[in-house]
Amino acid sequence: MRIRYMLLHAYGMGGTIRTVVSQANAMAALGHDVEIVSVIRRRDRPQFRLDRSVALSTLVDQREGVLTDSLGRKVWRRVRGKIVPYGEFAAAYFTERVEKAAIDYVSSLDEGILVTTRPALNLISARRAPSGVVRVAQEHMNLNAYPETLRREIVRHYGAFDAVSVLTGTDRRDYQRLLPDTPVVRIPNAVDRAGRVPSRQEHKVVVAAGRLVAQKGFDLLIPAFAAAARRHPGWRLRIFGTGPKKHELTALADRQGLGDRIALMGRSPRLHEELARASVYALSSRFEGLPMVMIEAMAHALPVAAFDCPTGPGDVLTDGIDGLLVPPEDVDALAEALGRLMAERETRVRLGSAAAVTAAEYDPEIVMPQWERLFAELLTGKPAGDGFRSAS
Structure with a gap:
């Protein structure tokens, strides 16, 4: 399988970055063709270990600072149409230059699986990815934490996805009520317990x-x-x-x-x-x-x-x-x-x-096979299976 994960900043330290990198590593270890696409880059090296077979690319390099946009805001809205709503928590990162780069990249794809990992990228994928691409939206935050401006865009556009993945049973139910005709699956993030030393309860x-x-x-x-x-x-x-x-x-x-x-x-x-x-x-x-x-x-x-x-x-x-x-x-x-x-x-x-x-x-041994199964089903044109949709 050809799997592309799209992150806002793959070189950062956030929990979403860590879990997506771990998932990409696991898919690569299973023999799949995996790439992580970082929309922006502000560090020289990734903070989390990448498997050697995972490709890493960047759309906008900001290591020397955020460049002034060449398109004025009014021109951008009229000519291209700004997609990222103001209510998105990372909206400030999406200058016209950054948003255009993300739109152009997504629009250029013609096959494989595209996994986007936050609402801004999900909305770009929903509105601009070609029909030949299997689109999966990952949500790493609960629905009710989003402002109404963002929830309106989710209702309007998430129906384009082949699957929307969420982390908890509560969130799956909330999204399913909002998107009754869209497959919503619950797959939690994985936590690797290897090498974990249990607390001896010796320190206050x-x-x-x-x-x-x-x-x-x-x-x-x-x-x-x-x-x-x-x-x-x-x-x-x-x-x-x-x-x-x-x-x-x-x-x-x-x-x-x-x-x-x-x-x-x-x-x-x-x-x-x-x-x-x-x-x-x-x-x-x-x-x-x-x-x-x-x-x-x-x-x-x-x-x-x-x-x-x-x-x-x-x-x-x-x-x-x-x-x-x-x-x-x-x-x-x-x-x-x-x-x-x-x-x-x-x-x-x-x-x-x-x-x-x-x-x-x-454990990754429990979580990662769920992702591989979901991707395999979607590539064959099947909707997300009952085991995903009913998971609580």
């Missing part, structure tokens, strides 16, 4: 990880941890990640008066080691797609305290079995859940052991 450390942005809710986690930590001396919170909220979160942590017990650690190339040395994982997001780092933490036998935000935590965790779920954005409830885990080592061990079992459901 709570770990969280993600971009330092409002979505991740670290402004809610810090006061929740502080409230619990005042009752449980010796516990520390380590937040891994970078982003525009760093200074704001640092100031918030300083105001808690807990010294160095709350630390913003920046990006770590050894996050797996940090997870193995921790005893609790905290997820404080306001919304998610499928929280991959949480599942990675579960693979280390870490118990999770999480907001039951849309979507993801509640699609993965069973409250009281392999983690603790609390109402979204309820700081007091999150503090109580963290405090319980800090106080009860037996509970941490019990929930963590069950979490490791749940994480096994996301």
Whole structure:
């Protein structure tokens, strides 16, 4: 099979990039002809390991800066028609030059499978890819997180896809209600458990990880941890990640008066080691797609305290079995859940052991054959099979 994955920035560090690279590597290892197309490029080297047989190409090289567009906005709208709506989270990346390059590339294809990986690229594929190309839209964020402007475009154009893939059962149901005549399949992202060292519950450390942005809710986690930590001396919170909220979160942590017990650690190339040395994982997001780092933490036998935000935590965790779920954005409830885990080592061990079992459901050996089967069916002209469409 000829499979092309289209990413906004294949050289970046995001969770979508990592999971798409892993999928491309797996398809290449199965003997398929695989290429990753990076719409823009701002680094010299990819941050995630690529299989040698996976081709990598770039449409717009921005390593020396973002160039001024040659087409004025009014001309662009009149002559080519701007596709990416303002409500798309990455809309600012799609200058006229970038959007034109993506449209021209997609329009030039004449065969194979094209997998696009965010709404902007999905809409370009839906509107410009020729009929001879099998089009698959991957959604890595939950539908209800998108503004109405973007949801309108999804309703208008996603019917052109041979399949729309989502990460959770909740999201599959939401998309199916919106797109009743379009095959919507649920295939989760894979988490490789190879080499994962389980936590020994020896260190009083709570770990969280993600971009330092409002979505991740670290402004809610810090006061929740502080409230619990005042009752449980010796516990520390380590937040891994970078982003525009760093200074704001640092100031918030300083105001808690807990010294160095709350630390913003920046990006770590050894996050797996940090997870193995921790005893609790905290997820404080306001919304998610499928929280991959949480599942990675579960693979280390870490118990999770999480907001039951849309979507993801509640699609993965069973409250009281392999983690603790609390109402979204309820700081007091999150503090109580963290405090319980800090106080009860037996509970941490019990929930963590069950979490490791749940994480096994996301092994590549289970997930990747689903992708290969889907692609094979679509290439033969079959609609996505019942096993995909009914998956919860």
